Amino acid sequence: MKVFLIILSMSIGVFAMDNSKIEELKKLNAYVETSPKYPPVIYYKLKNGMKLLIYEKKFAPVVSFTMMFKVGNVDNIQGQTGLAHLFEHMAFKGTDKIGTKNWSKEKEILEKIDSIYEEINKEDKKPNKDEEKIKKLKEEATKLENEAEKYQVREEFWKIYNELGQNQMNAFTSTDYTGYVVSLPSDRIESYFIIESERFKNPVLRDFYKERSVVLEELRMNKSDPSRVSWENLFSHSFVAHPYHNPTIGWEDDVMHLTRKDAIEFYKKFYLPNNATLAIVGDVDPIKVIKLAEKYFGDWQSGIVPDQNYTKEPPQNAEKIIKVYFPSKPMLKIAFKNDGINADDMPALIVASEILANGNTSRLYKKLVEEKKMALYIGSHHSTPGNRYPSLFIIASAPKGNTTVEELDNEIMKEIENFPSNPPTDWEIQKVINNYEISILKDLESNLEFAQTLAYNEQILGDWKFSWEMIEKIKKVKSDDVVKAVQKYLQRNRRTAVYLLEEKNK
Amino acid sequence: MKKLLITGVMLMTANLLKAELNIPKYKNLDYKPEKLQPLKIDANGLKLYIKSDKTLPIIKITAFIKTGKVYEPNDKVGLGTLLFELLREGGTQKYKSEDIDKKLEYLGAEINTTINNEDGSISMYCHKKDFDEVFDIFVDILTNPAFEIKKFNLKKMEIIEMIKRRNDEPSKQATREALRMFFGKDHPYGRRPEIENIEKITVDDLKEFHKKFFTSKNIILSVSGDFDEKEMFTKISKELAKIPATTTNIDEIKEPEIATGKKIYVIDKPLRQAFIVILHKGIKRHDEREFPLSVLMEYMGGGIQSRLGNEIRSKRGLAYSVYQYFSKRDKSGFIMTYLGTKPESVEEAIENVLNELQKAKNGVIDEKEFEMAKSQLINSFVFRFENVSSLLNEKASYDIFSYPDDYLYKYTEKINSVTINDVKKIAENFYDLNNYLIFIVGDYKKFSSNINKFGDIEIVKED
Numbered sequence: 001m002k003v004f005l006i007i008l009s010m011s012i013g014v015f016a017m018d019n020s021k022i023e024e025l026k027k028l029n030a031y032v033e034t035s036p037k038y039p040p041v042i043y044y045k046l047k048n049g050m051k052l053l054i055y056e057k058k059f060a061p062v063v064s065f066t067m068m069f070k071v072g073n074v075d076n077i078q079g080q081t082g083l084a085h086l087f088e089h090m091a092f093k094g095t096d097k098i099g100t101k102n103w104s105k106e107k108e109i110l111e112k113i114d115s116i117y118e119e120i121n122k123e124d125k126k127p128n129k130d131e132e133k134i135k136k137l138k139e140e141a142t143k144l145e146n147e148a149e150k151y152q153v154r155e156e157f158w159k160i161y162n163e164l165g166q167n168q169m170n171a172f173t174s175t176d177y178t179g180y181v182v183s184l185p186s187d188r189i190e191s192y193f194i195i196e197s198e199r200f201k202n203p204v205l206r207d208f209y210k211e212r213s214v215v216l217e218e219l220r221m222n223k224s225d226p227s228r229v230s231w232e233n234l235f236s237h238s239f240v241a242h243p244y245h246n247p248t249i250g251w252e253d254d255v256m257h258l259t260r261k262d263a264i265e266f267y268k269k270f271y272l273p274n275n276a277t278l279a280i281v282g283d284v285d286p287i288k289v290i291k292l293a294e295k296y297f298g299d300w301q302s303g304i305v306p307d308q309n310y311t312k313e314p315p316q317n318a319e320k321i322i323k324v325y326f327p328s329k330p331m332l333k334i335a336f337k338n339d340g341i342n343a344d345d346m347p348a349l350i351v352a353s354e355i356l357a358n359g360n361t362s363r364l365y366k367k368l369v370e371e372k373k374m375a376l377y378i379g380s381h382h383s384t385p386g387n388r389y390p391s392l393f394i395i396a397s398a399p400k401g402n403t404t405v406e407e408l409d410n411e412i413m414k415e416i417e418n419f420p421s422n423p424p425t426d427w428e429i430q431k432v433i434n435n436y437e438i439s440i441l442k443d444l445e446s447n448l449e450f451a452q453t454l455a456y457n458e459q460i461l462g463d464w465k466f467s468w469e470m471i472e473k474i475k476k477v478k479s480d481d482v483v484k485a486v487q488k489y490l491q492r493n494r495r496t497a498v499y500l501l502e503e504k505n506k
Numbered sequence: 507m508k509k510l511l512i513t514g515v516m517l518m519t520a521n522l523l524k525a526e527l528n529i530p531k532y533k534n535l536d537y538k539p540e541k542l543q544p545l546k547i548d549a550n551g552l553k554l555y556i557k558s559d560k561t562l563p564i565i566k567i568t569a570f571i572k573t574g575k576v577y578e579p580n581d582k583v584g585l586g587t588l589l590f591e592l593l594r595e596g597g598t599q600k601y602k603s604e605d606i607d608k609k610l611e612y613l614g615a616e617i618n619t620t621i622n623n624e625d626g627s628i629s630m631y632c633h634k635k636d637f638d639e640v641f642d643i644f645v646d647i648l649t650n651p652a653f654e655i656k657k658f659n660l661k662k663m664e665i666i667e668m669i670k671r672r673n674d675e676p677s678k679q680a681t682r683e684a685l686r687m688f689f690g691k692d693h694p695y696g697r698r699p700e701i702e703n704i705e706k707i708t709v710d711d712l713k714e715f716h717k718k719f720f721t722s723k724n725i726i727l728s729v730s731g732d733f734d735e736k737e738m739f740t741k742i743s744k745e746l747a748k749i750p751a752t753t754t755n756i757d758e759i760k761e762p763e764i765a766t767g768k769k770i771y772v773i774d775k776p777l778r779q780a781f782i783v784i785l786h787k788g789i790k791r792h793d794e795r796e797f798p799l800s801v802l803m804e805y806m807g808g809g810i811q812s813r814l815g816n817e818i819r820s821k822r823g824l825a826y827s828v829y830q831y832f833s834k835r836d837k838s839g840f841i842m843t844y845l846g847t848k849p850e851s852v853e854e855a856i857e858n859v860l861n862e863l864q865k866a867k868n869g870v871i872d873e874k875e876f877e878m879a880k881s882q883l884i885n886s887f888v889f890r891f892e893n894v895s896s897l898l899n900e901k902a903s904y905d906i907f908s909y910p911d912d913y914l915y916k917y918t919e920k921i922n923s924v925t926i927n928d929v930k931k932i933a934e935n936f937y938d939l940n941n942y943l944i945f946i947v948g949d950y951k952k953f954s955s956n957i958n959k960f961g962d963i964e965i966v967k968e969d
Binding site: 059062167225328329444445 | 526527529530532535537564595612613615633660663664667671673674676775778781811816821822825884885887891
């Protein structure tokens with residue numbers, strides 16, 4: 001029960017909340033976590049369904065925010081892959097008040113630009129497209145974009161935040177979620193609520209087609225990177241029916257045809273207060289935070305979040321080996337289908353992953369990096385690319401010296417297949433537990449990282465306490481459970497391997 | 507715990523915020539990091555910052571070391587990297603490497619080593635209940651490394667493999683090769699390790715390098731976490747008194763000769779994006795012009811709202827990644843502009859970058875954006891001191907380079923006193939449009955042939 005004590009001692013230092021404050025929070029219908037099992041997080045739900053998690057931490061006068069939506073690329077319909085990510089870019093383009101000098105005039109022009117791009121799309125998708133016509137339409141669009149510019153204040157959203165002294169402002173889109181993060185000096189907390197409530201209630205997707213070009217550059221950057229190329233191939237070949245098949249940035253042909261209308265529809269469907277959690281960590285007064293949240297987000301209309309069940313991935317029943325040629329040195333990525341983060345044997349699979357490839361004392365490291373000197377590095381993870389649906393247990397490695405990717409792959413498989421005859425020792429299992437406990441403490445050190453963990457746990461995994469509860473499950477894992485998990489999941493008919501090979505050997 | 511100081515002294519009133527949204531007006535933060543008094547170990551004068559922090563049951567120590575890759579002998583480039591890898595992984599007199607791995611990984615503790623161009627560090631992180639065990643290993647790594655032969659050979663092999671793979675990531679390749687051409691292939695600021703350098707390195711070389719730099723005058727410690735300060739100081743003094751106080755001669759680095767004229771180097775590679783680096787001469791360390799230069803960099807290339815972010819990314823959609831920053835060394839420095847764009851728009855992108863630099867050089871600096879850049883630097887400064895360990899680490903990492911004691915304390919004041927004319931002067935001096943180097947990794951046949959207007963093109967074969 002070590003972790004309980006650790007967190008208890010921590011809660012005394014960080015967070016000495018007096019009873020009157022707790023009473024006042026309770027009056028506001030906030031839930032104050034007082035169990036020594038967990039850090040003293042405050043949970044509050046607005047009437048529109050938006051959830052708030054607050055963790056008070058005092059040292060420097062700073063605060064970090066994470067706004068997390070349960071929408072990612074997995075929620076994009078076929079033909080619109082990459083839309084979740086492109087929308088994330090667009091969410092920095094301002095509102096009807098931020099980024100414009102005259103919204104009604106600007107709006108008219110934006111609509112004209114949209115209809116031109118609709119026409120371009122129509123022409124571009126024809127089998128015998130008229131390049132000349134497309135060129136002319138693009139010139140027309142550029143003219144209108146220049147006209148719209150007269151009414152715009154370029155990147156005003158960024159400018160406002162920068163002047164406030166933002167730190168680490170960013171956003172992330174994954175298969176499963178979209179998260180918006182920023183840190184500010186803590187006296188500026190109200191500004192956050194003013195700007196962000198505008199941003200998510202009234203976003204204006206100005207400069208849409210320019211930003212689409214920016215995203216296409218991001219896509220080209222990814223396509224120039226051997227590691228990203230191998231990951232993309234691993235996911236798209238592992239999944240054939242479930243949308244984890246699609247790259248998060250989208251398929252190039254989809255991205256280049258996305259329209260502002262698509263993005264607005266997508267926003268209306270998924271950017272709802274009842275699909276969001278806001279986590280705030282730092283030097284704040286939780287009562288004030290709740291009042292500000294009510295004031296600025298209280299009137300955000302809730303709605304019905306669309307059904308997020310998609311085509312289930314059928315059993316693989318095949319071993320797939322994909323060879324990808326690229327101008328770089330070889331790499332190896334391996335994936336095995338898992339049954340999802342909530343499967344009963346997931347804690348055992350987590351332990352297996354750690355025993356196999358976490359650190360210099362792990363089995364694969366000792367065998368392949370040190371003893372056989374075949375691998376440059378080796379690592380694994382129990383669930384990638386997401387946790388909302390059954391996902392993948394992955395292994396990443398690269399050959400060293402004269403070893404080929406194939407030899408390395410064979411050796412890794414040999415180790416995995418030998419695993420049941422060398423069941424995990426108590427030492428190996430305790431090591432995993434100790435590491436998980438420390439990693440939870442580490443998470444608490446950085447305001448932003450902790451805000452991200454809380455928001456992700458709550459909004460995507462269903463409970464901000466998820467990490468603490470997982471440790472408890474891991475503590476119950478027995479050696480035999482780990483062997484069973486390895487036998488069940490790490491088998492060839494669940495497996496896809498990507499061999500990234502040097503182009504010249506094609 | 508002493509509270510950090512926030513006073514209401516007005517530096518300047520921000521007035522760019524939109525009235526329509528009723529965003530409150532804020533004064534720029536007048537944040538000054540707490541002044542820290544170092545302690546010294548009696549026996550050898552080793553300097554350390556100690557501060558207790560009871561928020562988490564964790565203890566962290568970092569040893570900052572005045573060393574660096576630039577001090578490696580010319581025929582043994584890579585020696586410092588190998589040394590720092592083996593400090594962590596090569597065992598010590600008291601502990602076998604295997605036992606260190608087992609102990610640390612079982613406890614979830616960490617000891618990490620890093621070497622940079624002109625400094626290095628060894629840090630430890632553990633639960634307070636494990637402190638004595640982990641600290642004992644940390645001390646032995648610092649003072650009695652063993653360089654086990656088995657690990658020595660393994661690490662050499664790994665570094666050689668990394669050399670073979672050094673061109674896999676085009677963005678890294680472009681920045682490394684650009685600096686190599688800029689400072690010179692043999693200059694410590696430009697050179698890179700080669701396989702034959704690594705093969706030549708012996709265990710004795712490592713021992714010599716270690717002995718030369720790991721002296722009490724070259725090391726500053728930062729110690730933070732859940733402990734009693736006096737007790738901790740006594741413990742550390744006792745263990746680290748054995749670090750010798752010898753003075754060693756560190757070779758003086760020659761000032762690099764930076765080529766004049768306009769030059770473009772291209773590595774031709776069939777990639778979807780072209781990776782472009784533009785280098786101008788910058789400033790040396792301890793040059794007061796760093797303050798106006800910092801404001802200029804923030805204004806020109808510090809994010810999406812900056813001049814280059816605006817012109818290259820936002821307005822024209824030419825790049826996802828575009829930025830400019832400066833880096834200072836003891837004997838020289840550089841200003842780097844970086845961007846990635848499709849090969850067909852290389853010309854347009856470079857043209858627009860150079861236009862922006864030209865405008866600034868001509869004295870056209872947008873006043874609002876200039877004020878915004880200053881506000882950003884001043885108001886976000888506090889984030890460098892988010893917890894006790896970062897407060898101590900910031901201070902120690904500047905001490906290693908002999909910055910004035912009040913450097914961080916005065917930082918925001920110095921930024922605040924920068925005027926628009928200072929920045930104009932800096933732009934005029936540093937955006938030299940007759941002397942620069944451009945390095946591109948990309949699909950050359952798709953570039954416009956007009957790029958030769960930016961300078962003489964030389965195709966370089968990657969190796």
